[in-house]
Each structure stands twice: as C-alpha cells, then as structure tokens.
Amino acid sequence: MAGGGWGGWGHDRRVFLYPPVIMRYFMSSRMVRRSGVWAGLVLGMLACVASSASSNGIANRTSNGISNGFANGMTDGKAPIDRSTVTSSPVENAAIAGQVPVGVLEQLRQDAIGRWGFPASGKVVRTAAASLRDMEGVPWISARVPRWKVTLEGAGQRVVYVASEGSFVLVRREGLELPQGLPAQVREAVQRSAAQYWALPEGGPMVGSFGAKLHPSQVMVGSAEAVTWKDGCLELGVLDRNCGKEAVAGWRVTVAGGRELPGPAAIAVPQPVPMLTFRVDGTGRRVQPDLPEWAGQLVVKTATEWGFGQGKGRFLGAAVVNWPKGCEQVRGLPYPCDPIPGSGWLVKLEQGLRRWTVRVDREERSAVLLQRENPVLEQTLGSRLAMQVKMLAGGHLELLSEQVWITRVEARRFGGCLGLPLPIEDCGMGEQGYRVTVEGRSGQRQVYRVGERFGIRTEAIGGLPVRTDRLPSRLARVVLQDAGARLKLRMDGLHIRSFEEVTECFRSPTAAPNEPCLTWVTTDRLRVVVTNFQEDWVYEVNRAGKVLSVQRLMGKLNDRLDDRLIAGVRLRGAGC
Known part of the structure; x- marks a missing residue:
C-alpha cells in the first residue's frame, strides 16, 4: 500500500521479485537436497544471473517515471516522475556521485520530492559506501545488500537514503533550521508519537492506525519554539488531572510525515505533506497534541459513547483537517446539495491496544467517531475476513464498517454450513472457522460464524433467524x-x-x-x-x-x- 506498506518490487514484478524468490525456492527445494551441493550451486548461479539482468535494466526504466523504491520500510512508490522537477543533474557536484549511477540518484531525488515533500531545487550533496549498520533501525528487506548511502539537501531539509540496484529506503529526515537548544529527547519523543499516529492499517488508507510502517526517523521535525506551559498537563489535562499545577518549561514542535502516493490508475496530483503539532515538556516524557481543552474533552466524551473505558488512555495526536459537510443526509437527485467547508481536528485516542479516531468540528464544537480499531483480534481473524465481517455487521447495525468493533474471535470446528444450515441446503462436510462477536453502539451486539467455504452467517440472536443477507x-x-x-x-x-x-x-x-x-x-x-x-x-x-x-x-x-x-x-x- 502506497506510503505505508511493505509493497512490492516495482511495477515490473517479474523482474524485481522473481530472482531472489527463485534462488530461495531452489536452494530450499527437495530437488536440490536430493541432487546435492553442486546442483544447488548451479541453480544459485542461474538465479544470480537473472538478478543481475534485472538490475542492469534499472537505469533504463528510471526514465519511465516509476519509483521502484521502498520508502516506508521499502515501499513500492508507484508515483510518476514529475517532469517539471527533473534537472540535468541530480547532484550538486559531479564528483559527488562517485560510483552511484546518475539514474539511481535521480530516482532517490524524485522519491524525496514526491513522497516526502523535499524541495524540487534540492540535490545530492554526499554519497558513500553503505552497509546494514547505516539503516538506523529502519528495516531492509531486499535480497541485495545495501551499496550506497546518499544524502540530499535543499531549503532547510536533509534526507538520507540507503540504496542498492532496484531497492532503496529512506532512513532519516532532518530539519536544518531548528533551535540549537532543542533537546534530542524532545525531538525523538515527538517523532515516536507522530509515527504511531500516522501508522496505516494493513488493508488500506482511510484513517486507520495499526500495521505501523513509518519509522520515527522518517518523521521530520520541521519547527520548534520554546513555550512555558501553565501546568504539568501541558494545558490538556482531560485524561490526567494528577500532573501538577506548576508551570512547566517545554516546547511546541511541528513535524511532517509523508504523502500517500496514488495507485497506478489514479491521477498523480501533488498533495500537501501531512503535519502534526505537539506540546512537549522539557524532558520529552510528556507529549500532548496541540489541541484546545474543550476539544480534548469532546473527543473523550465521544469515545466514551463508543466503548472508551475509565482506565488510563492517551492522545496520539491531532491533525488539522478540512472537509466538505452539510450533505451527509442528501441522497442525490432530485435534491442537489452544495456542501460547505468544515474545519477542525482528526484526533486519535488510545487505550491499551484499542484506538478511536474522532473528528472535531471547530465551528460547531461537535464531534463524530470515524473509526474504532482492535488490531490484535482483527489480525487473528485476518484482514480480509475481518473487513468482510465488519462490512456485514455495518449493514445489520446501520453503521460505518469502520465504526464496528470486533470484540471476540474464537477458532471453532463447525459442521456443514457452519452448523447453521437452512432446511433446503445440502451442506456436506464441515470446516474450521471462527466465531466472531462484534459490537456497535451501546447495547448493539451480533455474533457471526465465518468460514472460507460457507462464508459468513449470523447466529440467531434476539429471536431473528439465521441470516446471510445485509438488510438492517x-x-x-x-x-x-x-x-x-x-x-x-x-x-x-x-x-x-x-x-x-x-x-x-x-x-x-x-x-x-x-x-x-x-x-x-x-x-x-x-x-x-x-x-x-x-x-x-x-x-x-x-x-x-x-x-x-x-x-x-x-x-x-x-x-x-x-x-x-x-x-x-x-x-x-x-x-x-
């Protein structure tokens, strides 16, 4: 998934994926084990030849405009190169490039521009030999070992890549115009919080939070100012009233994330780089979103109506957002509707391993739940089945599928038709599946049985029969x-x-x-x-x-x- 997943190996998967997979497959195959070491060596050499052939085509494919790199933990870019940003040379000085192909350097620069908001005027300022020690904690999953460490600078930003032929990963972003007194622990604290806020769900974009692929070092601290907060809660004490009444010296810090790149069928329209602003104490131990107290109270109140408990929770962040509103209840012609602009915050709240995403309207001082997540249970069920259950439950409970909460998953062995046959059905053999409990609003509960062969069926609850339909x-x-x-x-x-x-x-x-x-x-x-x-x-x-x-x-x-x-x-x- 663009911008946040592990992605693939570029647009030509036959070239970029197969050689390493072929090598691993043959070297572990029964044929090699039976034929002995020499057969394994011969097959390994053949795979290496295929891999070399794939890498030799990279420079030729760089000009098609497809970024084959892996930015958030080596992600498939899929963004066409913006021809208006292509320069005659991506490096500041020809001597800098060394042994790094110019096509690779331009590919890195285009990824930085398209995904990370790097200025089009920026260029490569340093190259060096690289190894896995240069990854700074960011995963490297390519079959090829890292070869180059490339640093680009421009307009107060610095980005550092580690690359080899056909694979690259962003390992660090830095703002070059920060106050000298900004403590490292403050910078690292907001980077961690922002990475958790921007983490993407496994199944797609929306507003989800889990399946983190954005590494803290890929979050850029763009600006910071020293601030004296009125209390130890940093003037946002809705979740913790026991944090001291004395004034606290700290910082207001703004960080930048990465753009979500469109899929191959979408039009590549440049999107603004997402930003978050945090309030931080001088030690970095307490981090709060830059959010008014009334908005924080409204978020907690809304989340409580959707299952947020009285235990300890925390804010992950609050992004300033704009959206069209006023036409939510209009079903289209013959009732046309002109939306009006809305503005406010998209706030994420965490308690244990569960999260709530709430949108706050600044003008109306109202809030609405957009999403609830219980990732451990959803991963147990699998992203595809979890989404199918939530969509069906959303129809039954008349909610958005993102508002449905999976609260329990039990692996079960069912009889034919998941043990819920209709009188006219010839079910045959049973299968292994899951019994899934979901919740909607307060008091709404439904139980489903899920299997690969027989799909999803509701258990009889509240006098209703077994159902396979989506009628509310x-x-x-x-x-x-x-x-x-x-x-x-x-x-x-x-x-x-x-x-x-x-x-x-x-x-x-x-x-x-x-x-x-x-x-x-x-x-x-x-x-x-x-x-x-x-x-x-x-x-x-x-x-x-x-x-x-x-x-x-x-x-x-x-x-x-x-x-x-x-x-x-x-x-x-x-x-x-």
Missing part, C-alpha cells in the same frame, strides 16, 4: 414479524432471501412524456424477499420501518431459487 436488523425484524403473522410461523422458520433498494426515474420538468429515462435515483424504499421454503413473499418497506406493500410470488419455489444467494451451498431438490 431493525427492518429485518419488521418484515419477519409481519411474515410470521401472515403465515402463522415463528421467525426462525423464515429466511430473507434477498433485498434491494428501490429506484425510480427522475424526469426534468421540461422532458417530453415519451423521452427515455436518463436519471435514476435511489428512494428510501427497500424491496425484500422472504421465504418459508415453500412460498415467497415480496415486501416493500421504507427505511422508517413501515410496510408499504406485500405480494405473494406464485409458481414453484425451486424454479425461483438462486443458489448463488447462499455461498458455496447446493439447494436440496433445486436441480442445481
């Missing part, structure tokens, strides 16, 4: 209760086969009566198909939960059933 539970209860009354059945004898949003044509007042419909808009109505496995009923309900119409479908049920609605399961007697 509030509306599912309305429909199933009505169908049960009509058919004189319990709800656990019914099943929601499908649902869809109802759309209607929006016609302009000037459109001719026979003019084809050009614009379809979503209404607040839903069409839901309910079955008792003998006959089907089609309900139309609005989102307020009012039943608008009911229609019984005629014909043989098996002629209408679609086995694709029930993942991985054949239907008994359905002839499929």
Whole structure:
C-alpha cells in the first residue's frame, strides 16, 4: 500500500521479485537436497544471473517515471516522475556521485520530492559506501545488500537514503533550521508519537492506525519554539488531572510525515505533506497534541459513547483537517446539495491496544467517531475476513464498517454450513472457522460464524433467524414479524432471501412524456424477499420501518431459487 506498506518490487514484478524468490525456492527445494551441493550451486548461479539482468535494466526504466523504491520500510512508490522537477543533474557536484549511477540518484531525488515533500531545487550533496549498520533501525528487506548511502539537501531539509540496484529506503529526515537548544529527547519523543499516529492499517488508507510502517526517523521535525506551559498537563489535562499545577518549561514542535502516493490508475496530483503539532515538556516524557481543552474533552466524551473505558488512555495526536459537510443526509437527485467547508481536528485516542479516531468540528464544537480499531483480534481473524465481517455487521447495525468493533474471535470446528444450515441446503462436510462477536453502539451486539467455504452467517440472536443477507436488523425484524403473522410461523422458520433498494426515474420538468429515462435515483424504499421454503413473499418497506406493500410470488419455489444467494451451498431438490 502506497506510503505505508511493505509493497512490492516495482511495477515490473517479474523482474524485481522473481530472482531472489527463485534462488530461495531452489536452494530450499527437495530437488536440490536430493541432487546435492553442486546442483544447488548451479541453480544459485542461474538465479544470480537473472538478478543481475534485472538490475542492469534499472537505469533504463528510471526514465519511465516509476519509483521502484521502498520508502516506508521499502515501499513500492508507484508515483510518476514529475517532469517539471527533473534537472540535468541530480547532484550538486559531479564528483559527488562517485560510483552511484546518475539514474539511481535521480530516482532517490524524485522519491524525496514526491513522497516526502523535499524541495524540487534540492540535490545530492554526499554519497558513500553503505552497509546494514547505516539503516538506523529502519528495516531492509531486499535480497541485495545495501551499496550506497546518499544524502540530499535543499531549503532547510536533509534526507538520507540507503540504496542498492532496484531497492532503496529512506532512513532519516532532518530539519536544518531548528533551535540549537532543542533537546534530542524532545525531538525523538515527538517523532515516536507522530509515527504511531500516522501508522496505516494493513488493508488500506482511510484513517486507520495499526500495521505501523513509518519509522520515527522518517518523521521530520520541521519547527520548534520554546513555550512555558501553565501546568504539568501541558494545558490538556482531560485524561490526567494528577500532573501538577506548576508551570512547566517545554516546547511546541511541528513535524511532517509523508504523502500517500496514488495507485497506478489514479491521477498523480501533488498533495500537501501531512503535519502534526505537539506540546512537549522539557524532558520529552510528556507529549500532548496541540489541541484546545474543550476539544480534548469532546473527543473523550465521544469515545466514551463508543466503548472508551475509565482506565488510563492517551492522545496520539491531532491533525488539522478540512472537509466538505452539510450533505451527509442528501441522497442525490432530485435534491442537489452544495456542501460547505468544515474545519477542525482528526484526533486519535488510545487505550491499551484499542484506538478511536474522532473528528472535531471547530465551528460547531461537535464531534463524530470515524473509526474504532482492535488490531490484535482483527489480525487473528485476518484482514480480509475481518473487513468482510465488519462490512456485514455495518449493514445489520446501520453503521460505518469502520465504526464496528470486533470484540471476540474464537477458532471453532463447525459442521456443514457452519452448523447453521437452512432446511433446503445440502451442506456436506464441515470446516474450521471462527466465531466472531462484534459490537456497535451501546447495547448493539451480533455474533457471526465465518468460514472460507460457507462464508459468513449470523447466529440467531434476539429471536431473528439465521441470516446471510445485509438488510438492517431493525427492518429485518419488521418484515419477519409481519411474515410470521401472515403465515402463522415463528421467525426462525423464515429466511430473507434477498433485498434491494428501490429506484425510480427522475424526469426534468421540461422532458417530453415519451423521452427515455436518463436519471435514476435511489428512494428510501427497500424491496425484500422472504421465504418459508415453500412460498415467497415480496415486501416493500421504507427505511422508517413501515410496510408499504406485500405480494405473494406464485409458481414453484425451486424454479425461483438462486443458489448463488447462499455461498458455496447446493439447494436440496433445486436441480442445481
């Protein structure tokens, strides 16, 4: 993932990934073990030849504009080179380059400009031989050993790379115009806090926090000013009132992160480098976001409504953000909406291993939860399955999937259909899976069973039957209760086969009566198909939960059933 993951080996994965993998595979393969040492040496030499061939093509590919480096722990850059920033020579003096190919130096400079906000006027000022001792704690995962240490400077910034053919990593960023009295422990403390705030989730960008790939040394301290804080809490004591009332000498420090680079299909529009400002005491032991007390109180209040406990927690940081607002409830035409600009802070709060991301509106003095994270449990389940569970639960609980919280994951051996078969299903063998408990708002709880073969199913909770649909539970209860009354059945004898949003044509007042419909808009109505496995009923309900119409479908049920609605399961007697 751009800007924060481990990425790949450039845009041509066949060249950059295969040689080291081939070598490791053959050297550990059964064939080599049987053939002896000589076969292993021959295969190793072949892999090295392929690796050398791949590295010889790097200088030629540098001009295509693809950054093949690995910035946040060797990440695939994917950002096209900005031709307006290409210079005739990336070095300040031709003698500096030494044995480093000019194409590699320009590649490093373009990565610094595109990802880290390095000025386009900056150039390489030093090169030297490198080794793993020069990594300063930043991981190096390339099969090739580091060869060069390259330093670039420009407009009050310094960046240092370690590189070899086809691989590079940023190991340090420095601001060159900081006060001389800024203690090293203060600088390192804010770098650690910022790296934790900017850490990206494994699955993608959004506003997530875990799966850290940004190393503290890659965070640049851009400016600092000496400040005397009114108390030991640094004037933000909402989470800790026992930090002393005496004035404390400290610092206000602003740091810069890295840009998230767009994917290959996106248009490369330069984005501002993200910034954070911290309040720090003189020792670096206490770090707080530069946030008003009222905003901190609002963040804690909002997080408490979403599960933040009374135990000790801490702020990770607060970024100044702007966003369009005012159209959240508008569903589009025929109700156009012009958003108004909103401004405030994106604040991250941590308690134990759990985190909350809250957005504060500066003008309205309001806050909204954007995301909750419980990474240990999500990693146990796996990022793909965790996202699928949260998306399904978000539909059931009528929340954003990012607001859904996984609170428990249990590995289980289930029978066929995850032990929750429908009467018409022929489930076959069981499988290993998970029993997952999720929470939404206070009092909202749902349990799912998850497996690779049979997908995700809800356990029967609150009188609702086993479900495989995404209809909000509030509306599912309305429909199933009505169908049960009509058919004189319990709800656990019914099943929601499908649902869809109802759309209607929006016609302009000037459109001719026979003019084809050009614009379809979503209404607040839903069409839901309910079955008792003998006959089907089609309900139309609005989102307020009012039943608008009911229609019984005629014909043989098996002629209408679609086995694709029930993942991985054949239907008994359905002839499929």
